Amino acid sequence: MSGIPEPDEFRAEARTWLAGAARPRAADGEWGSGSDSVAVFENWTEEQEREHTARVQEWERTRYDQGWSALNWPQEYGGRGLPAYYEQLYRGEEAAFDVPHRPEIFPVTQALVAPAIGLWGTEEQKRRWLVPMLRTDELACQLFSETEAGSDLAAVRTKAVRDGDGWVLTGHKVWTSGARVATWGVAVCRTDPDVRKHAGITVFLVRMDAPGVTVRPIRQMTGGTSFNEVYLDGVRVPDTDRLGPVGEGWRVTLSVLAAERLDSGSLGLDNADRALDLAGNLSRPLTGSERQRAADLHLRTLVQRLMGLRVTAALVAGREPGAEASVGKLYATETMRRTGDLVSELLGPSLVADTEEWGTYAWTEHLLGAPGYSIAGGTDEIQRTILAERVLGLPKEPVR
Numbered sequence: 114m115s116g117i118p119e120p121d122e123f124r125a126e127a128r129t130w131l132a133g134a135a136r137p138r139a140a141d142g143e144w145g146s147g148s149d150s151v152a153v154f155e156n157w158t159e160e161q162e163r164e165h166t167a168r169v170q171e172w173e174r175t176r177y178d179q180g181w182s183a184l185n186w187p188q189e190y191g192g193r194g195l196p197a198y199y200e201q202l203y204r205g206e207e208a209a210f211d212v213p214h215r216p217e218i219f220p221v222t223q224a225l226v227a228p229a230i231g232l233w234g235t236e237e238q239k240r241r242w243l244v245p246m247l248r249t250d251e252l253a254c255q256l257f258s259e260t261e262a263g264s265d266l267a268a269v270r271t272k273a274v275r276d277g278d279g280w281v282l283t284g285h286k287v288w289t290s291g292a293r294v295a296t297w298g299v300a301v302c303r304t305d306p307d308v309r310k311h312a313g314i315t316v317f318l319v320r321m322d323a324p325g326v327t328v329r330p331i332r333q334m335t336g337g338t339s340f341n342e343v344y345l346d347g348v349r350v351p352d353t354d355r356l357g358p359v360g361e362g363w364r365v366t367l368s369v370l371a372a373e374r375l376d377s378g379s380l381g382l383d384n385a386d387r388a389l390d391l392a393g394n395l396s397r398p399l400t401g402s403e404r405q406r407a408a409d410l411h412l413r414t415l416v417q418r419l420m421g422l423r424v425t426a427a428l429v430a431g432r433e434p435g436a437e438a439s440v441g442k443l444y445a446t447e448t449m450r451r452t453g454d455l456v457s458e459l460l461g462p463s464l465v466a467d468t469e470e471w472g473t474y475a476w477t478e479h480l481l482g483a484p485g486y487s488i489a490g491g492t493d494e495i496q497r498t499i500l501a502e503r504v505l506g507l508p509k510e511p512v513r
């Protein structure tokens with residue numbers, strides 16, 4: 114274990130570095146001032162999305178260049194070769210500083226796509242993609258879902274047909290978060306329609322500016338457009354951009370989805386804390402029912418944080434977190450729902466009419482955004498199926 118700092122020593126070093134690189138987060142003692150945004154998905158125009166993305170990229174590059182990113186990656190990829198949970202230790206310290214909020218495209222690139230390339234990529238692909246993605250010079254979106262292939266992702270119909278030393282991709286992907294700012298898309302495609310559906314899939318990395326790629330934003334009920342439709346119309350992809358063997362794309366896809374579940378456990382905690390602050394700062398006493406809801410939510414945030422620690426403990430022990438990750442995602446979406454329930458009861462009509470009062474109407478962003486996370490990254494029902502089959506060992510759902 115030589116060269117690995119003790120966790121306390123590491124945290125202290127991280128704090129010192131952060132103090133030089135970022136401003137401390139404003140003390141939140143002052144209830145009723147500062148931003149009251151509780152947006153789950155941002156309501157940005159394309160220009161705002163590009164501006165914010167550039168700000169986050171600047172911060173991510175600083176982190177990477179100064180050795181405070183890619184912590185668990187080998188040194189040849191600019192990492193520090195530390196155990197995986199050092200990333201969580203770092204995040205714990207960073208939370209006290211005012212750094213730009215990372216929209217989905219950042220964890221997708223760094224925590225979902227880069228590890229899949231690490232696992233499945235050739236040496237040449239790792240050299241070409243890993244550093245630019247960990248440093249966020251390149252951003253990658255997930256071109257997975259289609260209108261008829263969401264929960265049943267193996268039903269994808271986007272075709273990839275061999276053509277000389279490359280492939281031609283044709284199809285239509287939907288709900289692609291961050292497609293407007295991504296430079297690469299990880300596309301799950303059908304390369305063999307004649308075999309069992311899970312066996313005929315291959316994964317490709319597609320340049321988002323390649324001829325034939327068209328991105329069309331989808332308006333969400335939050336008012337924003339954080340996800341998009343992506344049309345692939347005869348897009349040429351060299352064989353060197355295929356990730357993993359031909360016909361093994363389902364296994365590549367599963368490794369990305371497992372990483373996505375792992376990344377979801379802390380969702381919703383900030384807004385739950387904010388809702389509890391709201392309960393504590395109301396200018397009237399809480400009703401019995403409001404007290405019950407607030408106490409329940411408080412307990413949930415504690416349990417959710419403990420589950421996060423169990424994931425960390427599994428990583429510390431060198432185990433792949435399995436059950437912890439699926440339970441964590443499911444638990445997080447329920448926390449978001451109950452946060453909405455508490456806030457609705459506390460605020461009543463001032464939630465739905467914009468009176469410009471701080472911390473009231475802003476909560477519509479939470480209420481309209483939170484249901485998205487019961488769908489994104491595998492719906493609640495699918496997470497329950499995963500738990501039933503892989504954790505409880507119940508009989509498998511018949512494959513359609």
Ligand SMILES: Cc1cc2nc3c(=O)[nH]c(=O)nc-3n(C[C@H](O)[C@H](O)[C@H](O)COP(=O)(O)OP(=O)(O)OC[C@H]3O[C@@H](n4cnc5c(N)ncnc54)[C@H](O)[C@@H]3O)c2cc1C
Nearest residue numbers: 255256257258263264288289290485488489490491492494
């Ligand atoms: C905010 C957001 C961001 C997203 N970002 C991306 C992205 O970046 N890239 C990408 O590829 N996709 C993305 N998605 C798509 C997401 O992965 C799919 O929406 C999700 O997998 C569900 O698929 P679907 O919408 O087709 O619903 P369906 O699969 O049609 O499901 C409809 C309903 O039926 C239920 N259901 C379906 N099958 C079963 C079953 N076997 N057992 C029990 N219930 C079942 C579901 O739980 C759901 O309630 C995003 C979605 C959202 C909401």
